[in-house]
Amino acid sequence: MSHAASTDRDFEPPLVLTARNVTKSYADRVVLRGVSLELRAGERLALTGASGSGKSTLLNCLGGVDRPDAGSIRFENIFLETLDSDGLTEVRRRDIGTIFQFFHLLPTLTAAENVELPLQLNGVAAKERAERVRSLLERVGVTDRADAFPGQLSGGEMQRVAIARALAHRPTVLLADEPTGNLDSRNGAIILELLRELSDETDTALVLVTHSGAAAQICHREIHLRDGQIAGEREKD
Amino acid sequence: MAANNQTVLRILWSRFAWRHWRLSPVSSLLLLMILALGVAAFFSIRLANRAAVASFQNFTDLITSQSDGLITAPVGDLSETILPELRQLLGNEPVNIVPVLESSAVPPRRDENEALLSRPTFQMLGLDLPALVNLDSQQDNRSGWFGSATSDSTNNSEKGFSPVLQNPLSVFISEALAKHDGLKIGSPLPLIINEHPVQLRVAGIIPNDPKQPAAPANLLIMDLPALQQLTDKTGRLDCVEFVLEDGPRRAEHWATIKKKLEAVNSPNAPRWIVSSPTDRRSSAATMTQAFRLNLTILSLLAFLVGLYLVFQGLDGAVVRRRNEIAVLRSLGVTSRQIQNAWLVEAAAIGFAGGLLGLGLGWLGAQVAVKMVGKTVNALYLTFPIWFHAHERRGWFS
Numbered sequence: 001m002s003h004a005a006s007t008d009r010d011f012e013p014p015l016v017l018t019a020r021n022v023t024k025s026y027a028d029r030v031v032l033r034g035v036s037l038e039l040r041a042g043e044r045l046a047l048t049g050a051s052g053s054g055k056s057t058l059l060n061c062l063g064g065v066d067r068p069d070a071g072s073i074r075f076e077n078i079f080l081e082t083l084d085s086d087g088l089t090e091v092r093r094r095d096i097g098t099i100f101q102f103f104h105l106l107p108t109l110t111a112a113e114n115v116e117l118p119l120q121l122n123g124v125a126a127k128e129r130a131e132r133v134r135s136l137l138e139r140v141g142v143t144d145r146a147d148a149f150p151g152q153l154s155g156g157e158m159q160r161v162a163i164a165r166a167l168a169h170r171p172t173v174l175l176a177d178e179p180t181g182n183l184d185s186r187n188g189a190i191i192l193e194l195l196r197e198l199s200d201e202t203d204t205a206l207v208l209v210t211h212s213g214a215a216a217q218i219c220h221r222e223i224h225l226r227d228g229q230i231a232g233e234r235e236k237d
Numbered sequence: 238m239a240a241n242n243q244t245v246l247r248i249l250w251s252r253f254a255w256r257h258w259r260l261s262p263v264s265s266l267l268l269l270m271i272l273a274l275g276v277a278a279f280f281s282i283r284l285a286n287r288a289a290v291a292s293f294q295n296f297t298d299l300i301t302s303q304s305d306g307l308i309t310a311p312v313g314d315l316s317e318t319i320l321p322e323l324r325q326l327l328g329n330e331p332v333n334i335v336p337v338l339e340s341s342a343v344p345p346r347r348d349e350n351e352a353l354l355s356r357p358t359f360q361m362l363g364l365d366l367p368a369l370v371n372l373d374s375q376q377d378n379r380s381g382w383f384g385s386a387t388s389d390s391t392n393n394s395e396k397g398f399s400p401v402l403q404n405p406l407s408v409f410i411s412e413a414l415a416k417h418d419g420l421k422i423g424s425p426l427p428l429i430i431n432e433h434p435v436q437l438r439v440a441g442i443i444p445n446d447p448k449q450p451a452a453p454a455n456l457l458i459m460d461l462p463a464l465q466q467l468t469d470k471t472g473r474l475d476c477v478e479f480v481l482e483d484g485p486r487r488a489e490h491w492a493t494i495k496k497k498l499e500a501v502n503s504p505n506a507p508r509w510i511v512s513s514p515t516d517r518r519s520s521a522a523t524m525t526q527a528f529r530l531n532l533t534i535l536s537l538l539a540f541l542v543g544l545y546l547v548f549q550g551l552d553g554a555v556v557r558r559r560n561e562i563a564v565l566r567s568l569g570v571t572s573r574q575i576q577n578a579w580l581v582e583a584a585a586i587g588f589a590g591g592l593l594g595l596g597l598g599w600l601g602a603q604v605a606v607k608m609v610g611k612t613v614n615a616l617y618l619t620f621p622i623w624f625h626a627h628e629r630r631g632w633f634s
Contacts, residue, residue, distance in 0.1 A: 065567065086571050093239060093569020104564045108256035120248055121569050123240045 013041035015074075016172050016205050017062060022071035024057055024228075031057045033228040034071065039173070042203040044196070046216040049225035055209045056177055058225070062207060063096050063175045064088035076172065093121055097166030097204070099195075101178035103158040105150040111161045112137060112146040118169040136164040140194060156187035160194065167198060174199065174206045180215055192218050242574060249570070249578035253561065254585075257554075268550040269590045275543015276594025281601030282536035286529040288606040305332075305491040307478045308498060308509040315474045315509065323477065326501065330494050335478040338363035338461055340468045342428040342435075359428065359455045363464030405463040407440030413454035415442045426457075431468045477509075547590070551583055 017039035024032040032054045039045055047055045060066040062073060064080050065088075073080040075091060083091065092098075097118075105114050112133050119129040137143050140160040142153075150158055159179060166174055176195065180188030196218040199206045208219055216222045217236070224232040240248075258265040309315070323334055340361040408426060420426065426437040437459075443452045465471045479494060481487050498511045555562070562575055 063567075086573075089566070089569055089571045090239065092567060098567050104560065106253070106561055106564060108253055108260065108561075113252065117248070117252075118568055121240055121245065123238045123244075 016041050018074040020072045022061055022068045024068050031228050039205050041205055044199055044206040044219040046219035046222040047209045048216055053225040054228040055225055059175055059177055059209050064091050095172040097171040097174045099162050099166050099176040099179045101181040103162045105158055107150050110147050110149055115164045115168050122169045140164045155183050159191050174204050177209045245574045254582045271546045272543050272590030273593035275540040276591050277597035277601050278539035279536040280598025281605045282532050284602035285605035305479050305481045306513050307476045308511050309476045311507050311510055317472045331482045333480040336474045337476050338464050339475045342430045345427055345429055357455055359457050361457045363459050363461040366460045404438055406437045408437040409441045409458040410439055411443050411452035411454050411456050412445045
């Protein structure tokens with residue numbers, strides 16, 4: 001598992017994501033108004049707020065899925081606004097893992113094949129792919145379901161596979177949009193704990209969009225959005 | 238390092254497109270069949286069109302290939318009285334003059350409800366058969382078809398031209414018609430000619446030559462005077478054909494003859510129109526062109542509808558798989574790679590559907606050619622079929 005490098009001068013992990021004055025509108029509606037944040041390697045950040053506060057839009061901008069109308073997003077040493085579509089795609093392929101509320105596993109692939117796909121897209125050799133897939137499925141506790149198709153998996157199992165897929169290519173940042181939104185409380189708790197453990201084990205930064213207070217609890221920091229602006233920020237003790 | 242485009246395409250094809258097809262075989266097959274049917278409709282009509290005209294063209298090519306030219310009336314028909322005049326005009330030119338009369342006939346109605354167009358239309362050709370037989374025996378000194386064993390009667394009087402002498406209502410039919418209707422030499426053949434019912438008698442069957450196109454099933458050949466009488470055209474002809482003897486100067490002789498024929502024509506009131514078999518073949522093709530074009534356009538419409546439905550089908554598939562596309566994009570597949578994968582999928586459907594369509598079209602053409610041919614016969618075939626016994630004289634000598 002990779003570890004983020006820390007400088008000799010301080011023990012703060014390096015910044016992996018920096019957003020400055022990000023603004024985004026859809027038609028005439030302003031969704032984000034000058035949002036700024038920073039994320040360090042291995043750090044877990046919760047984005048909370050009511051529906052329509054701009055959480056998912058901010059997440060999409062951070063992941064290069066949406067382009068902000070103004071402001072800047074720096075991903076490690078790359079300014080996302082300088083990249084074209086293919087460039088953004090490359091960043092997503094290489095450095096970002098995404099977890100969705102509705103799992104979004106690919107239905108024609110088995111659990112193992114879903115986890116393997118990011119590795120294939122990153123040109124990882126077959127032998128190493130097989131080993132990583134096996135290891136990840138074991139870590140998330142779905143080894144016996146490796147050959148099942150998503151239609152044959154429970155909600156909890158699907159989200160575990162989705163987490164494994166998101167981490168397969170060892171991304172720098174994990175973006176999770178309401179990962180427990182479609183799970184019962186028990187499975188939700190299991191998934192949150194898994195995210196926390198894996199984030200620590202792999203030193204992967206996590207941005208977690210959530211309505212759930214319990215989800216926010218696994219994070220080091222919480223940013224609360226209201227009407228597209230940061231209404232509050234707190235760090236977990 | 239990113240996987241190259243080929244690897245990504247292979248993954249998208251094998252793990253997405255192909256699996257979607259396998260998981261939904263009915264809808265995949267339906268999409269394929271829609272395109273195949275469109276291709277089949279277009280292809281079968283094209284084939285049928287070509288076959289319907291080609292069968293006549295091939296046959297006219299065959300029978301006029303030895304004919305060097307002909308004359309027809311500018312309006313209406315020609316008088317038989319021009320024959321001695323032509324002989325005198327052409328003097329010692331090495332040419333045989335073959336008078337021809339054409340007509341058509343239909344079989345009688347089988348019942349009150351039978352429609353006209355459902356009955357076959359026969360093309361009747363009236364030729365000076367004795368002259369042709371004599372021509373043949375003079376030229377080649379060989380016994381031709383008349384004397385051959387095509388008659389199934391051991392009675393010598395049944396062979397050769399004698400049946401025609403005994404019964405002027407004798408007719409020579411094609412092998413195809415004989416097989417189709419179970420006709421033999423001596424069989425009756427009732428027809429309606431010139432709105433009168435007539436009972437013809439089969440005097441001979443034109444044998445198929447494997448090296449040449451077969452005589453059309455609707456071709457009937459009679460002695461010229463008999464057909465003139467049946468059609469109330471005694472003393473009238475539709476055309477006069479000129480057949481030069483083989484030789485190195487054949488083209489030169491024809492040019493001379495053509496000049497002589499045109500020389501007696503007054504520009505304001507031409508007595509006849511001199512033309513070549515090529516001119517008449519193209520005229521026949523032109524007449525049926527509108528009909529064939531209509532069929533082609535209709536079949537093209539079927540093809541376009543098939544294409545449109547396939548486009549809609551693929552469009553629907555893109556909408557259904559929109560979620561999958563979005564996930565692939567989030568995982569780092571470029572939009573170009575996804576586009577290429579869809580193009581490959583569409584090309585595969587197109588190729589498979591097209592191949593299937595060609596096969597179905599060929600099968601459909603077997604049915605369509607009969608229908609098209611029948612309609613072309615019934616609606617258009619008043620153009621004359623020139624018969625030249627020189628090449629096919631095996632039929633009569």
